[in-house]
Amino acid sequence: MIKMIRFGLIAFIGATFLGVSSTAFADETCMSPYMAKIVGQEDFVYVWTLGEEGLGDEQDKLVTIDVNPNSPMYGKVINTLSVGGRNEAHHSGFSDDRRFLWAGGLDSNKIFIFDVHTDPAKPQLHKTIDSFVKKSGGVVGPHTFYALAGRMMITGLSNNADHGGRTALVEYSNKGEYIATHWNPTDEDLRGATKSGKYADGYGYDVRVLPRRNAMFTSSFTGWTNYMMDFGTMLGDGEAMKRFGNTVVKWDLHTRKPQKVLDVPGAPLEIRCAWQPNHNYCFTTTALTSQIWLIYEDEDGEWQSKAVADIGDPSKVPLPVDISITSDDNGLWVQTFMDGKTRYFDISDPFNPKQTYEKEIGSQLNMISQSWDGKRAYFTSSLLDNWDKKGEADEQFFKSYTWDGEKLNLEFEVDFKAEKLGSAHQMRFGAYGLYGMKRPYEAKEETAKEDAATEDAASGDVASID
């Protein structure tokens, strides 16, 4: 059964909290706590996909894959929606009511808002925002789309003054109207924040919140000049390699004011905050230094940062990318791009993560989305158009696995090159039940049963309908 939860704090929906059977909970665990949640098996994964030159229609597109094992279309691409041209498609995020999916282009700065509620199997392009840079006052590279109540918080990666890493958070209403820009604190203008270490670089990347602590966190990557540069060229450019973020900023969520700049050197990327109601901490990983960092509230109520584990062999720069925390806060999946591996860390002691499992998923690896019960995990391959590997090593895939607690088992995969789709990037889950709809194939089965029962009754037999 799938049902929309009536409230926003994810801490309130865990099976143990509600005393509900634990068999039916599912949702990706990296979504905003303000968002409507799926309970049960997800029906779709929407993959925001970069168009590739010389492949298919060459356009960025939203690819819909049927992932419900009960569906006759299980494992198949059931819809593609091209948006016209290539924009450096990257990340996406649902509005808090989960009726719309916002997806950004890091190069064109366009934001595409897809209607996913009218027909969840066939998203439609609802609106395109092409004034992001102008409205925001010069923010470039719309990256993370993070739902707050009735609005969308968007992180930038860059700015239009120097195309470096200094950037801001930009707030839009759910209707797609600009609300406000909140610039990241820098040495020149800390905006009231406290600089706790060496850095106040003003860079941006991801955003996550812990509403119960009135806390919001942003991480820091690099600007347009770097993320649009050829990866090999950039690695050989000493000056370019200096232009990466080294900070996580703690903000006052309600007032949107930066409060404390924490040193997290080496480009901290994705932030994942703990779900359990009294776990006041978040994790991030550093792309260049290959470490897991803990952002935590100490006994005095002060927010601190601490490197708590290495990922692989940092000297080989495995390049940690996406991470995903389990809903019980006991596990953290960490993907590394260069060796194409996923690693599972036991984080039951958040100060001492221990790697317990690893598996090579492909020649390169970036994103993961896992179900709320942790039993299903989906992976995609692409990082950035100019950073993905070249030639045969540039595998582009969507892979669906089940996790039995000890190992990942491949269920099916979609070759995005063979299907002429492009480079597979971020995934988001969809479900009919979010919108009060029945799955069409189940509705047909019910109708068939009712018809059969009617016929049986007419012939005098006793029939029961489940």
Added chain:
Amino acid sequence: MFKVLLFAILAAALCLSPSSFAGSEQPKGRQGVYLAPGWGKLSFEAPPAGSYQLPIVDMAQGGKVLNTDGDEVDLADLIENKISILSFIYRTCDDVNGCPLSTMVLNKVGDKLSDEPLLKDKLRLITLSFDPAADTPEVMEEYGESILGDSETDWHFLTTNSDEKIKPILDAYQQSVVADGVSEDGIQRKFSHLLRVYLIDQKKQVRNIYSLSFLHPDILINDVKTLLMEQEQQTKDLAATK
């Protein structure tokens, strides 16, 4: 008396105790359900009024609604010239972190107004049902009386004639509501909806939207004060330019 009785019953049903609200841990009610922050003490200090800005989120919309006398009025008229807190509910909602939470928080805000004479005449509370079939004007009147008792809080309990009448208002506020079930006796409709409460300024502009995380009387009161301080400053600035 009605009011005291209502919340005594509610507190008993939730098994709340004062100690449940201490510290930063979230309080639990009966059956281990975690209660929204609005039910207890805020686990952080509410940012001081006037220390922050509340940018304009949207223009608030009107629409034909029914008051407790059954008269048709326009929501746009009710939200004019006062700061308003607008809540969408259905009366038979039994989700402790849903409609009962918003009604309780608005009631606490109303209670605090007696200690805030400067706010009292400048704030209006509005509760609008999205279940017109069950929540008739008579039902909403009874519901309102059970909450307000003898209180003089400016609180309007509204409904509409039909689902067709409430839909455009819900759409205008992007209030997601899905009728997806019925009560055990098969009579009452049940709804899934995101809890949303809207803070609207005197110019009919939405200045904040609360879901359960920040739906707390301390936050709401400080946000209202922030809007009043902003208005006061604008008045001073205008006078200075003349």
